[in-house]
Amino acid sequence: MRSGTSDPIDRLSDDARARLDRFADAFEQLDSDLYTVFAASSHDPDDRLAALARVQDLIGTGSRRAGVLAALAEFREFAVQAATSALGGANAALLTRTNVATPEDRVRFLASLELAVVTVILWDEIDADEREQLLGPWAEMATHAAEVEAA
Numbered sequence: 001m002r003s004g005t006s007d008p009i010d011r012l013s014d015d016a017r018a019r020l021d022r023f024a025d026a027f028e029q030l031d032s033d034l035y036t037v038f039a040a041s042s043h044d045p046d047d048r049l050a051a052l053a054r055v056q057d058l059i060g061t062g063s064r065r066a067g068v069l070a071a072l073a074e075f076r077e078f079a080v081q082a083a084t085s086a087l088g089g090a091n092a093a094l095l096t097r098t099n100v101a102t103p104e105d106r107v108r109f110l111a112s113l114e115l116a117v118v119t120v121i122l123w124d125e126i127d128a129d130e131r132e133q134l135l136g137p138w139a140e141m142a143t144h145a146a147e148v149e150a151a
Contacts, residue, residue, distance in 0.1 A: 009074070011067035016121045020071055022145035023120045027075065027113075030141075032082040038137045039108035051126075051133040055118055058125050068121055075117050076110055116142055 009017065030038075059065050083106075116138035119131055123146045126134075135142050 008063075008066040008070035011063040012071070012121060015124065019120050019123055019145050020117070022148055023117070023142060024075070024078075026141045026145060028078065032079075035079065035083060035109045036105045038112055039105045044133070047129075048133050051130045052115075054126065054130060055122060055134065058122050059118070068118060071117055071121065072114050075113055079110065079113060112136055112138065120145055 009020070012020070059068050115134045115136070119126065119134040119138075120142050123131070123142075131142070132139065
């Protein structure tokens with residue numbers, strides 16, 4: 001999913017980039033028809049807001065923020081392209097795929113994806129409860145990306 005040299009993502013730690021690459025590999029295999037399944041929000045809203053505030057503090061304002069923002073942009077771009085291309089070509093002509101997601105579903109999906117990406121990047125810096133709050137439906141995919149590293 002990464003493109004070019006002098007990529008701001010290179011500002012992330014080696015471990016974070018490795019986790020992110022494994023997460024990207026799994027995400028790229030995800031059928032865009034399943035995106036709405038991943039649009040579900042995580043658990044308790046108050047706990048989630050506290051976890052988000054903590055994540056913002058961890059990201060900071062320096063070069064890591066630029067790396068995180070670049071990663072988020074790449075994941076968003078891939079997701080939008082995958083969903084858009086699924087609606088074109090033979091699928092559109094044959095009516096074999098339809099875009100059943102509402103605009104709200106798409107917004108929730110992208111927000112959920114962004115939280116998952118940030119959680120994967122900050123994996124070693126946040127505890128398991130915070131991860132659970134942030135990951136929601138992405139937990140299995142993100143945990144696998146992190147566990148491969150630990151093995």
